[in-house]
Amino acid sequence: MKPYPQTRKRTRRLLLVINPGSTSTKHALFEEDEALFEVTLSHSAQKLSGFNEITEQFHFRKDLILSDLVSRKVDLNRISAVIGRGGLVKPIESGIYEVNDKMLADLRKGLLGQHASNLGGLIAYDIARSLPAAKAYIVDPVVVDELEPVARLSGHPAIERISVFHALNQKAVARIHAEKSGKKYEEMNLIIAHLGGGISVGAHRKGRVIDVNNALNGDGPFSPERSGGLPAGQLVDLCFNGRYTHNQIKSMITGKGGIVAYLGTNDFKKVYERASEGEEKASQVIEAAVYQICKEIGAMAAVLEGKVDAIILTGGMAYEKDFTKRISLKVSFISDVYVYPGEDEIKSLAFNGLLALDDKIKIGTYS
Numbered sequence: 001m002k003p004y005p006q007t008r009k010r011t012r013r014l015l016l017v018i019n020p021g022s023t024s025t026k027h028a029l030f031e032e033d034e035a036l037f038e039v040t041l042s043h044s045a046q047k048l049s050g051f052n053e054i055t056e057q058f059h060f061r062k063d064l065i066l067s068d069l070v071s072r073k074v075d076l077n078r079i080s081a082v083i084g085r086g087g088l089v090k091p092i093e094s095g096i097y098e099v100n101d102k103m104l105a106d107l108r109k110g111l112l113g114q115h116a117s118n119l120g121g122l123i124a125y126d127i128a129r130s131l132p133a134a135k136a137y138i139v140d141p142v143v144v145d146e147l148e149p150v151a152r153l154s155g156h157p158a159i160e161r162i163s164v165f166h167a168l169n170q171k172a173v174a175r176i177h178a179e180k181s182g183k184k185y186e187e188m189n190l191i192i193a194h195l196g197g198g199i200s201v202g203a204h205r206k207g208r209v210i211d212v213n214n215a216l217n218g219d220g221p222f223s224p225e226r227s228g229g230l231p232a233g234q235l236v237d238l239c240f241n242g243r244y245t246h247n248q249i250k251s252m253i254t255g256k257g258g259i260v261a262y263l264g265t266n267d268f269k270k271v272y273e274r275a276s277e278g279e280e281k282a283s284q285v286i287e288a289a290v291y292q293i294c295k296e297i298g299a300m301a302a303v304l305e306g307k308v309d310a311i312i313l314t315g316g317m318a319y320e321k322d323f324t325k326r327i328s329l330k331v332s333f334i335s336d337v338y339v340y341p342g343e344d345e346i347k348s349l350a351f352n353g354l355l356a357l358d359d360k361i362k363i364g365t366y367s
Contacts (some may be wrong), residue, residue: 013080013357016127016134017349018065020085020119023048025061029074030350038346039068054114055122062123082128083353084120085345086141088112091163094144094171094209095364096352099125099136103366112143137363139352140167142216146208151303163209164216165200166315172348173314173340174204175355181310188309191300191335193293193327195317196343197266199223201293203300211303213296218253221292224266224317227257228292259285268317290323294330301334308335315343 012031019026028038041064051057069076084099089106097103099121107118121138128136144167154161170192171185178185186207193201199222200215213220213229222228230253239249252261260266262285263274274282301308311331313324318341328337355361 011078014074014078015350015353015357016069016079016082016124017346017353018082018084018120018123018127019345019349020061020116020123022116025064025116026346027065027068028346028350029069029072030354033350033354035347035350037072041065041068054110054116054118055108057116058119058122058126061119062126065123066127077132079128079131079134081135081137081353081357082124082131083137083139083349084122084124085117085349086138086143086168087118087120088115088143089121089138089141089366091143091145092141092366093146093364094140094167094207096137096139096356096361097364097366099128099138100366103138106366117141135356137353137356139349140171142167144171144209146210147212148210151211161219162214163212164214165202165209165212166194166196166198166215166343167209168345168348169314169343170194170200170202170204170209172351173312175351176340177310177312177338183309189304189307190310190312191297191304191308192312192314193297194315194343195223195293195313195323196315197223197225199226199228199293199296199315199317201296201300203303205304211300216254218257220296221289222258223289224259224268225255225257227253227261259289268320268323272320272322286323287326290326290330293327297327297331297334301331306334311335311337312340313337314340316341318342 015030017028023043025041029036087107088110089103090111103121104125107121110118124136128134142164145163147163152161174190174192175185178188190204192204198215199220200212201220202209202212218227218230220228259271263271263282271282271286275286297311311334313327318324318339324339356363
């Protein structure tokens with residue numbers, strides 16, 4: 001009798017994830033969908049002051065990552081994908097993109113601005129090209145743009161509505177929820193509210209975010225650090241009353257607006273503690289935040305013509321159960337509400353990288 005042929009066991013693949021921030025570089029190693037380790041390398045202001053441009057930090061940050069991997073005796077030849085955080089490239093549709101020459105050029109020159117996230121694709125590409133079988137990708141940068149043409153009109157041709165939102169987390173949570181529901185993301189209509197330092201509420205129709213508030217530059221609900229939409233006429237008066245500089249006004253909108261402007265803290269947990277201790281102002285700000293978020297969710301329900309399969313709450317603020325409960329009570333008439341607290345960018349990047357390796361997601365070409 002002939003022995004049964006033995007099935008050759010596939011070597012479990014490694015995925016390296018790289019997420020550069022303003023003062024740190026995070027990287028993690030995954031074996032398939034299992035995180036082996038995650039590291040945050042902090043960079044002092046003094047150390048970074050020696051670099052005039054973000055791109056000058058390329059070798060410094062890349063060498064730190066490689067040194068850490070070597071110290072952990074990682075077999076680099078087993079790495080099948082290196083996934084970097086998407087930077088400020090030109091507006092693109094959602095998805096995972098293999099890093100190519102055009103993308104490298106746009107990241108190097110900072111097409112839409114200089115930010116540490118631009119280094120994600122650059123470092124991913126440089127590491128991947130030195131390995132025998134690895135490819136480099138970026139996933140869902142904040143400039144993902146799938147807006148419907150009607151959503152771009154602001155009310156004046158001098159100002160166009162643009163898409164800047166928490167694309168990486170929103171898209172990852174959407175796919176996770178779809179998988180749990182036994183459906184494909186591209187088959188569902190979802191409203192996803194990312195509740196963090198900035199707040200973005202997106203209308204996801206069959207895999208595309210057809211409308212979303214600009215979470216960076218002043219649109220939608222106020223957040224711990226951002227003012228959200230302000231009355232335009234009063235804002236104009238504020239700009240020209242002679243008391244504030246251009247940078248001070250910008251800071252009021254992004255960085256020092258919202259909850260921190262009202263209460264002097266951007267720590268939402270502390271805001272809740274103050275409210276529980278009887279501080280009326282803290283309670284009022286929480287209620288106003290709930291109110292504005294629900295209004296935005298209602299607006300996106302109208303965008304989707306009431307055909308909403310689920311409302312999803314995510315981001316750091318979603319850890320406060322009372323907060324998500326209040327929102328749910330106001331909007332559950334639209335659809336069932338699901339809560340996925342936190343924002344794990346590293347896991348989101350790895351999740352998309354694994355989908356690409358398994359041919360479960362279309363890989364885009366940047367042009």
